Structure formats: structure tokens, C-alpha cells
Amino acid sequence: MNIFVAGRYSTKVGELWDLSLADLFVEAVNGVINQAELEPPQIEAVFVASKAAGEFNHQLHLNALVSQFFKHQPPAMRIEGACASGGLALIAAEQALLSGQYKTVLVVGAEKMTDVGANRATEILSMAASDDLERGSTFPGLYALLAERHMAEFGTTREQLSAVAVKNHRQALNNPLAQFHQEFNLEQVSCSPMIASPLRLLDCSPISDGAAAVILTSKKIKNKPRIIGFGHAQDSLDLAHRRTLTELVATKRATEQALAMAKLTPQEISLAEVHDCFTIAEIFAIEDLGFFKKGDGGRATLAGETAVGGKVVVNQSGGLKAFGHPIGATGIKQLVYVADQLEQDRCQYGLTHNVGGSGATAVVHILSKQ
Amino acid sequence: MNQIKPADYWRQSKRWAQWLGCEGRVIAATYIKVAGSAHVLAAPYAYVVVKLDGVKEKKELMGVGHERLQTGDKVRCVLRKNPGLDQIGLIEYVLKVAKI
Amino acid sequence: MIIKKSVGIVSYGTYLPHWAIALGEIEQVNGKEIGAVSKSLRVEQKTVPAADEDTATIAVAAAQQALERAQQASQRFSKSKISSLFIGSESHPYAVKPTGTMVAQALGLSEELAMADLQFACKAGTQGMQICASYVLSGFSEYGLAVGADTAQAEPGDALEYSAAAGGAAYIFGKNKLIAKLLATVSVATDTPDFWRRPGEVYPQHGGRFTGEPAYFYHVEQATRLLLAQTKLRPDQIDYCIFHTPNGKFPRRVAKKLGFTQKQLSSSLVVEKIGNTYAGAVPLALASVLDQASTGKKILVTAYGSGAGADSFLFETTPNLVQQRKKWKNLLADRLNSLESISYQEYSNLMKGRYH
Numbered sequence: 001m002n003i004f005v006a007g008r009y010s011t012k013v014g015e016l017w018d019l020s021l022a023d024l025f026v027e028a029v030n031g032v033i034n035q036a037e038l039e040p041p042q043i044e045a046v047f048v049a050s051k052a053a054g055e056f057n058h059q060l061h062l063n064a065l066v067s068q069f070f071k072h073q074p075p076a077m078r079i080e081g082a083c084a085s086g087g088l089a090l091i092a093a094e095q096a097l098l099s100g101q102y103k104t105v106l107v108v109g110a111e112k113m114t115d116v117g118a119n120r121a122t123e124i125l126s127m128a129a130s131d132d133l134e135r136g137s138t139f140p141g142l143y144a145l146l147a148e149r150h151m152a153e154f155g156t157t158r159e160q161l162s163a164v165a166v167k168n169h170r171q172a173l174n175n176p177l178a179q180f181h182q183e184f185n186l187e188q189v190s191c192s193p194m195i196a197s198p199l200r201l202l203d204c205s206p207i208s209d210g211a212a213a214v215i216l217t218s219k220k221i222k223n224k225p226r227i228i229g230f231g232h233a234q235d236s237l238d239l240a241h242r243r244t245l246t247e248l249v250a251t252k253r254a255t256e257q258a259l260a261m262a263k264l265t266p267q268e269i270s271l272a273e274v275h276d277c278f279t280i281a282e283i284f285a286i287e288d289l290g291f292f293k294k295g296d297g298g299r300a301t302l303a304g305e306t307a308v309g310g311k312v313v314v315n316q317s318g319g320l321k322a323f324g325h326p327i328g329a330t331g332i333k334q335l336v337y338v339a340d341q342l343e344q345d346r347c348q349y350g351l352t353h354n355v356g357g358s359g360a361t362a363v364v365h366i367l368s369k370q
Numbered sequence: 371m372n373q374i375k376p377a378d379y380w381r382q383s384k385r386w387a388q389w390l391g392c393e394g395r396v397i398a399a400t401y402i403k404v405a406g407s408a409h410v411l412a413a414p415y416a417y418v419v420v421k422l423d424g425v426k427e428k429k430e431l432m433g434v435g436h437e438r439l440q441t442g443d444k445v446r447c448v449l450r451k452n453p454g455l456d457q458i459g460l461i462e463y464v465l466k467v468a469k470i
Numbered sequence: 471m472i473i474k475k476s477v478g479i480v481s482y483g484t485y486l487p488h489w490a491i492a493l494g495e496i497e498q499v500n501g502k503e504i505g506a507v508s509k510s511l512r513v514e515q516k517t518v519p520a521a522d523e524d525t526a527t528i529a530v531a532a533a534q535q536a537l538e539r540a541q542q543a544s545q546r547f548s549k550s551k552i553s554s555l556f557i558g559s560e561s562h563p564y565a566v567k568p569t570g571t572m573v574a575q576a577l578g579l580s581e582e583l584a585m586a587d588l589q590f591a592c593k594a595g596t597q598g599m600q601i602c603a604s605y606v607l608s609g610f611s612e613y614g615l616a617v618g619a620d621t622a623q624a625e626p627g628d629a630l631e632y633s634a635a636a637g638g639a640a641y642i643f644g645k646n647k648l649i650a651k652l653l654a655t656v657s658v659a660t661d662t663p664d665f666w667r668r669p670g671e672v673y674p675q676h677g678g679r680f681t682g683e684p685a686y687f688y689h690v691e692q693a694t695r696l697l698l699a700q701t702k703l704r705p706d707q708i709d710y711c712i713f714h715t716p717n718g719k720f721p722r723r724v725a726k727k728l729g730f731t732q733k734q735l736s737s738s739l740v741v742e743k744i745g746n747t748y749a750g751a752v753p754l755a756l757a758s759v760l761d762q763a764s765t766g767k768k769i770l771v772t773a774y775g776s777g778a779g780a781d782s783f784l785f786e787t788t789p790n791l792v793q794q795r796k797k798w799k800n801l802l803a804d805r806l807n808s809l810e811s812i813s814y815q816e817y818s819n820l821m822k823g824r825y826h
Binding site for chain 3: 383384386387388390391411412434435436437448449450451452453461463464466
């Protein structure tokens with residue numbers, strides 16, 4: 001399988017008052033084409049990711065919006081899978097390349113979330129849950145249920161949750177594109193206002209604006225990172241239908257697929273950008289991805305085993321927590337970051353992990369240098 | 371304003387009788403302090419996963435009023451309204467659980 | 471009117487909100503001497519509905535208990551045989567769309583149903599009881615369900631604020647396996663404007679002291695005396711008396727005027743612990759008596775509704791009541807014991823959210 005990351009680009013992430021949704025797409029598309037040193041007509045198709053532009057910005061038909069940026073108006077489609085929209089757009093692009101239909105495609109994701117108020121944003125985010133079976137739930141509330149179970153069954157502590165946020169904020173200091181360049185200590189995280197017990201404000205990733213894009217090609221090119229494995233799995237939309245509340249089975253299954261394709265074990269991977277929409281989500285992730293035993297994720301994080309210098313560096317970019325979470329862009333911006341680190345020779349293999357909703361969709365990618 | 375649509379109210383209402391009065395236990399619990407715009411006046415409220423007696427499927431439900439619920443609590447399904455400032459649209463009634 | 475055929479209460483249920491506010495909290499905020507109003511009204515505290523409760527949810531909860539008890543008592547009882555439902559309240563959630571249809575849907579009643587909402591101030595619930603009894607007597611219904619429930623509104627600072635409360639009770643009427651037989655009933659009505667609320671208005675108006683003699687006392691006495699005359703009974707031949715409870719003072723006074731003793735009245739005075747639950751008041755007071763009465767006891771009930779009118783009933787308890795009560799949970803006394811107190815601040819926030 002030959003899938004190369006020919007180009008990569010992320011916008012700054014944050015409250016980008018000057019930029020509309022369209023502006024974000026324009027910047028990402030122009031940025032990735034320049035970075036790839038390609039000509040626009042070489043883009044044969046476009047895959048667009050956005051979770052809720054209809055609700056946040058009253059704008060659907062995004063495939064048409066983005067295709068229009070190109071004189072040749074390539075075929076385009078929009079893919080949505082809640083917070084895994086970016087990851088799913090990558091999967092769609094990979095399938096198109098593997099089918100031979102296209103040789104070079106662009107994948108772009110964007111979200112413009114900050115124009116609406118906090119309560120309305122909470123409402124829109126809760127649409128990733130089951131409207132029918134999870135009335136009254138909020139996104140933090142659903143992950144709070146998972147946290148409550150993980151803490152009850154494995155003894156994961158408040159401090160261990162806080163350690164995720166502290167690490168990611170510290171690591172984001174080295175990422176100029178990150179939404180936050182502010183460090184916190186454990187106590188500050190543990191004492192921040194309660195959102196849905198036990199999750200507090202600083203356990204939650206922010207509301208963010210941002211966009212990211214990659215150009216994937218099946219043509220062999222030198223000195224560009226390769227996608228050597230990917231996986232995509234589902235679980236029930238609502239928590240009540242899950243087999244277990246202490247494991248995201250979709251993550252496990254997607255990881256198995258990606259590792260099998262890449263012919264690797266988790267121990268061989270030293271860099272991972274995982275889906276820390278909440279601190280507990282990172283603890284679930286590092287266990288379900290196979291880096292640590294089930295129940296050990298909290299201890300490992302507090303002990304520094306997932307920080308720079310640790311067994312596997314998790315969310316070196318700052319993750320969703322500190323780099324930010326412009327939903328449709330997230331899965332793609334994770335890939336952009338890992339591809340960049342590989343190009344700079346910082347590691348041999350990198351992994352990205354993108355989740356939709358409370359774990360109903362999971363997408364895992366594994367990349368290698370060359 | 372969040373208003374429940376007539377057809378949506380009607381479809382939901384057909385399921386009330388099936389669950390009203392059912393009892394069971396809480397198997398996962400949180401207390402939501404920051405709610406979405408449709409439930410702002412209900413906040414803070416408990417949100418739980420329950421295992422109801424005699425039913426294979428688990429259910430996710432809000433707790434009544436501001437009652438705090440914990441894993442292990444015995445609960446019963448009751449009907450409550452979704453409080454809102456709207457004085458014009460339909461009143462939404464919601465199945466919730468109350469501690470026994 | 472004396473009833474010759476068999477009709478009466480098959481089952482009943484009650485519901486109270488979980489919270490109550492002590493009158494002392496309200497007195498303090500209004501600059502009154504603590505205990506002054508409470509002592510004068512003979513009410514200690516009143517129930518407060520949660521933000522997610524209304525008359526409909528209270529009616530559902532009370533009726534649910536009545537259904538469960540009826541089911542427990544007889545295999546032959548089926549809720550599908552309830553073909554009349556009348557809910558009386560001053561705080562129906564809608565001006566147009568009956569509370570009863572929502573309640574029927576929630577309880578899973580048959581679609582074959584005679585149903586309308588009633589309003590006649592605090593006697594709307596008991597009027598529903600009388601209508602259900604007549605549906606059963608006439609053969610229109612095998613069982614009828616009547617509910618009196620309210621989440622009463624009162625303007626902050628107004629005298630009524632001390633007593634306006636929330637709660638309700640439901641009664642299933644039928645002709646067999648009765649726990650209390652209906653022996654006689656009579657109603658009176660006159661155009662007496664002691665208390666009213668125009669559409670669109672949140673709070674009612676009242677005539678101050680006019681609500682006393684020409685209103686409450688006249689109609690309660692009128693209906694009760696008519697009933698006693700029709701049944702040829704004297705007060706001392708009756709075991710329990712129940713009179714509408716806008717407070718704890720009025721029923722005591724009217725009982726005395728009519729020749730009843732405080733002993734005959736005392737079991738009905740839940741008002742002291744819950745306040746005036748308006749259309750739920752007499753239904754709840756009757757429940758309080760039925761929760762403790764033994765077999766063969768005569769109970770005289772007179773409800774009063776402002777505007778104005780009164781419904782009077784004579785019930786007699788049967789051995790079924792004592793038998794079935796052994797298996798019941800959550801009697802009214804249990805509900806009273808689990809009431810939790812809230813402060814004026816919490817109460818005020820709840821009320822503001824309801825009526826902004």
C-alpha cells in the first residue's frame with residue numbers, strides 16, 4: 001500500500017474572530033497546496049470534514065463550497081462522524097486512492113464554533129449523542145459517566161485525571177499553533193469548576209475555531225511520511241447499549257486493524273496524538289490503544305510515562321485539550337502534526353486516534369517515516 | 371426557543387406508559403451542572419445509566435429535580451416536565467428516575 | 471341525594487412534592503413576627519413543587535399509585551376498563567389542551583375514554599369524583615378515575631403566599647370490591663365572587679374577608695346541612711368529618727358550627743403539614759382519613775370551591791379497606807415524613823422559574 005502525505009497544513013487554533021468558516025477552509029486549502037509544492041489542478045478530488053457547520057454556521061453543502069476554490073472544481077464530498085469527521089474523511093480518501101479511482105486527493109476539515117454562546121454550543125455538541133435515547137445528556141456528562149465507572153472499577157484518581165491536562169498544557173507550550181499557551185498545576189485542574197461530576201472545566205477540551213488539511217497521494221514521493229495502517233470501527237451510539245463502560249471497544253477494534261495493516265505492535269510506536277476531548281478520554285485511549293494495561297492509564301500518566309521522555313509521548317502537540325478541538329479539523333490536524341514530526345526525524349512511527357461521540361466511532365492511523 | 375415539535379412529542383408520549391413505574395438500579399451516575407440550552411432550567415440534575423428490573427436493555431435517564439443519584443441507588447421511573455421559559459410551545463414531558 | 475345502588479371508591483393514591491417551606495421563612499422575609507401567621511392560619515409549612523413538576527405530573531403520580539393498589543387488590547381489575555377520567559385543578563398546564571389526555575397517555579389507559587378537564591377552584595377535584603361516581607352508577611363506565619391536583623400560585627407578599635401549595639390525590643370509582651361505599655352526595659353553587667383569576671394572569675385575586683362568611687362558610691354549611699337532611703343523620707352519628715382546608719382555621723370553625731367535634735375532624739388536617747393544595751386539598755384530606763379508618767366508619771366530606779360552590783359526600787368504609795391497606799406502601803404519613811425543608815431563597819428561585 002502506498003499512501004504518502006504529500007502536503008500538510010494546520011491553521012492556528014483558538015477563538016479566531018476575524019475568520020469565518022469559509023476563511024478557515026481557504027487558508028487550509030491554500031496552505032496545504034503551497035506546502036506540498038503542487039499545482040491546484042493536481043488535486044483530483046476533495047474530502048471535506050465538518051461536524052456541525054449546519055448548526056454553528058447555518059452552512060451545509062460544504063463539498064461544493066470547497067470545490068469552488070479550485071478553477072477545475074474537482075469532485076468533492078462532505079463526511080460527518082461527529083468528532084471523528086476528520087478521521088473518517090481520511091478513511092474515505094484512502095479508500096478512494098486504494099481503489100485506483102484517484103491518485104492525489106485533498107482532505108480538509110474545519111470547524112467555526114465560537115460564534116454561538118456556550119449553552120448553544122453545548123446543545124450542538126450533544127447532537128453527537130442519541131437524541132432519542134440520551135435526552136438530557138451533555139457531551140461532558142457522557143464522558144463523566146465513563147470517568148465515574150473507570151474511577152470506581154480501577155481506582156483512577158482525581159489527580160491522575162488532572163495529570164493529563166497538566167501534561168498537555170505543558171507540551172502545548174512548544175506548539176505555536178496551539179489554542180492555549182498556559183500551564184496549570186494539578187491543584188488548579190482539580191479545583192476548577194464542576195461541569196458534570198467528576199469532570200471539571202479543566203478536564204474538558206475547549207470550544208475552538210480551526211482548520212487542517214493534508215494531500216494524500218498514491219504516487220511514490222521521496223522524503224514524505226507514509227500512511228502504513230489505518231483502522232475504522234463502530235460501537236453503539238448510546239452508552240446504554242455498550243457492552244462495557246470502562247473500555248472504548250471501537251478504539252480497540254480500530255487499533256487492531258491499523259496494527260495488522262502496519263504489521264506493528266503498540267510498543268514499537270513512540271509518538272501518539274490521541275483523542276483527549278476530556279482528560280478521562282486520554283486515559284481510556286492509552287489503554288485501549290494497547291500502550292498500557294486496562295486500568296493502568298491513570299497511574300502511567302501521573303508517573304510521566306506519556307510525557308516527553310516517556311515510554312510513548314502522548315499528545316505532544318497539546319492534544320485536543322491544549323492544542324484545541326475544532327471538531328471537523330481535529331482528526332486531520334492530528335495527522336498533520338505526526339507527519340510533521342516524522343519529517344523532522346523525531347520518531348520512526350507515529351499514531352493518530354480520532355473518536356466520534358462518546359466512543360461510537362473510532363479511527364486510528366499509523367504513519368512511518370518514508 | 372427550544373420547542374418540542376408536535377409529532378416528536380406524540381411519538382415520545384407513546385412510550386411513557388411502558389416505562390412508568392418500572393424500578394431498577396443505577397449503574398453509572400454523574401451530576402450535570404452545565405446543561406445544553408434545552409435543559410438549562412432543569413440544571414443541575416443527575417444523569418444516570420440504569421438497569422431496570424426484568425428488562426435486558428439498560429437506559430439512560432435524567433434524575434428528577436435536583437436529586438443527586440449514585441451508582442447502586444434503587445430508582446423508579448416517573449414522568450416529569452422539562453422546565454422552560456417558553457410560554458407558547460408545547461410542554462415537553464420526560465421520563466426520569468427518582469430515588470426509592 | 472341518597473344512592474341506592476353500589477358505587478364507591480375502589481382505590482386511591484396520593485402524591486406530594488419532596489420539598490416544603492416553613493411558614494417562618496416566609497414570615498421573616500415579609501417582616502412579620504415569626505410564628506404569627508402560622509399560628510393564625512394553623513399551618514406550619516407548605517409543599518413546594520420542583521421545577522420539573524406540574525399539575526399533570528402530580529396527577530400522573532397520584533393516579534399511578536391508585537392503579538397499582540387496584541391491581542394489587544384484584545386480578546379482575548384492569549386499567550383498560552377505566553373509561554372516564556376527570557381532572558380538577560386551578561393550575562392546568564394549558565388553557566386549551568386537557569391535562570387528562572397527557573395523564574391518560576402516561577398511564578396507558580384505553581383510548582375509549584370520556585374525558586374533560588374541570589375548573590371550579592378547590593372543588594374541581596371532588597366534582598370530578600362525583601362525575602365519575604355518576605358515570606359508574608349510570609353504567610357509562612365500569613371504572614372512573616378522578617384526580618384533584620394543583621401547583622397553586624400566589625403573589626409574593628400576598629396573604630395567600632403562606633398557604634398556596636402543591637399536591638394531589640386520585641380516586642378510582644367502581645361498583646364492586648369497594649373500600650369505601652358512596653352513600654349520598656349533593657352539590658351547591660352560587661355566583662359568589664370571593665376568588666378569581668382572569669386568563670393570562672399568573673396570580674389570582676381574592677376578596678379578603680369576603681372569602682369567609684359569604685363564601686366558604688355559607689357554601690360548606692349549606693351543602694353539609696342538605697346532605698345531613700337528605701340522609702337523616704346527625705353529626706354524632708358520623709365518625710369522621712372532612713371540610714375543605716384553605717388553612718387549619720376554617721375547617722375547625724365550620725366543624726364546630728355544624729356540630730362536629732374536633733376529634734371527628736383531626737385526622738383530616740394534613741393542611742398543617744402541607745398547606746392548601748387547592749383542588750388536591752379535600753382529596754388529600756380524605757386520603758389521610760382512609761389511611762387510618764377502620765371498617766364500617768361513616769365519613770362526611772365537604773369540599774369548597776371559590777366562585778362559589780361545595781360538594782358534599784357521605785362514604786362508609788368496608789372490610790376491603792383494612793384488608794388491602796396492609797399491603798400498601800407510601801401512605802400519606804410516609805410522604806409527610808420524607809418532606810425536606812428548603813429556605814426562602816431556594817423557594818423564591820423555584821417560584822420565579824415557574825411564573826417569571
